[in-house]
Amino acid sequence: MIDEHCLSKRVQAVKPSGIRKFFDLAAEKEGVISLGVGEPDFDTPWHIREAAIYSIEQGRTFYTANQGLLELRKEICRYLDRRFSLSYDPYKEVIVTVGGSEAIDITIRAIVDPGDEVIVLSPGYVAYEPSVTMAGAIPVVIELNEENQFKLKREQLKAAISEKTKALLINFPSNPTGGVMTKADYEEIVDVIQDSGIMVISDEIYAELTYGETHCSLANFPQIKDQVILISGFSKAFAMTGWRLGYVCAHPVFIKAMNKIHQYIIMSAPTAAQYGAIEGLRNGLDHVKEMRDSYQTRRNFIVNGFNQIGLKTHMPQGAFYIFPCIKNTGMSSEEFCAALLEDQLVACVPGTAFGQAGEGFIRVSYAYSIDEIKAALIKIKAFLVKLSLCDG
Ligand code: PMP
Numbered sequence: 001m002i003d004e005h006c007l008s009k010r011v012q013a014v015k016p017s018g019i020r021k022f023f024d025l026a027a028e029k030e031g032v033i034s035l036g037v038g039e040p041d042f043d044t045p046w047h048i049r050e051a052a053i054y055s056i057e058q059g060r061t062f063y064t065a066n067q068g069l070l071e072l073r074k075e076i077c078r079y080l081d082r083r084f085s086l087s088y089d090p091y092k093e094v095i096v097t098v099g100g101s102e103a104i105d106i107t108i109r110a111i112v113d114p115g116d117e118v119i120v121l122s123p124g125y126v127a128y129e130p131s132v133t134m135a136g137a138i139p140v141v142i143e144l145n146e147e148n149q150f151k152l153k154r155e156q157l158k159a160a161i162s163e164k165t166k167a168l169l170i171n172f173p174s175n176p177t178g179g180v181m182t183k184a185d186y187e188e189i190v191d192v193i194q195d196s197g198i199m200v201i202s203d204e205i206y207a208e209l210t211y212g213e214t215h216c217s218l219a220n221f222p223q224i225k226d227q228v229i230l231i232s233g234f235s236k237a238f239a240m241t242g243w244r245l246g247y248v249c250a251h252p253v254f255i256k257a258m259n260k261i262h263q264y265i266i267m268s269a270p271t272a273a274q275y276g277a278i279e280g281l282r283n284g285l286d287h288v289k290e291m292r293d294s295y296q297t298r299r300n301f302i303v304n305g306f307n308q309i310g311l312k313t314h315m316p317q318g319a320f321y322i323f324p325c326i327k328n329t330g331m332s333s334e335e336f337c338a339a340l341l342e343d344q345l346v347a348c349v350p351g352t353a354f355g356q357a358g359e360g361f362i363r364v365s366y367a368y369s370i371d372e373i374k375a376a377l378i379k380i381k382a383f384l385v386k387l388s389l390c391d392g
Pocket of ligand 1: 038098099100101102125171174175203205233234235241244245246
């Protein structure tokens, strides 16, 4: 008989994504306004699309080097140097992957053995805990809190590190909280990382979407740079989610190991996408800035809007999410999102989809037009008025 016993215990231990569950619910209804999706609403800039189309016209339809086109790796290194003062060797320290998603998977698999611990932050991106579990390692959760603007604090990190800790997995700017770590915030924890010798997997896919101080990476600290595995990609900054392109930069020992996994499971990232990305890095940074400016305008608008209707929302400094507190409604995050969807046809994601520390919060994406955001705010207000939590 075919049943769950046929499956690996590792996969059985993983729950389906709480985001997907909500979208399936929303998809069953008509006329839903969604603030749920974590995806840019911009089309990929035309010159990037054109470069990819041209590459196909030229017959560049073959596998590339496993590590990715050398031309692209060189552009990635130039870009990281120019934008974030990070220096990597395109030959030995970069691998091009199928999105940040593959990057997360092969990074974890390259460094953990069964029983190793990987510290993850909660609320945190939905893929981290399952990726750690599926690699046979044990996720150890640090709960971040709103009072600290969802930053990682020194004492929390120290308390979570054990003899079994292999790595710390972080993501700033953060999905779902929009929280960032500034240079000063990182300065507080650098020596803990150095002294413990743990690796840091740093998912910086939202680095371009930073609205306050310039983005800082733990790889900017020379004393721990070799311990840091930097993950990024083109989905968010260049509005290229469907192209499936990301990359990892790290010490050659890690890249060589990741390339071993990558060459057997993937071969190489999509070729046309790689040509598009080269064009994006060479000539697309003005578009990236335009998109960032637009997100910043929307961020200011939506944060004000939520605070005005009585859902306390801190001003996030990065990504394109806000994380309003809904504790004053007396509902759980899931109850709130389900009732809002049922009553007003507005879809948001319960904070608990990102871990237990998300209880009492919802994740709202502002990668939507101001008109859609306005329409959603009117409906959310109506919902709160019904609950007598907001004046009409
Ligand atoms: N990391 C984070 C924090 C994300 O939010 C996402 C996408 N939602 C990814 C990685 C994966 O992105 P992709 O595979 O499209 O590059």
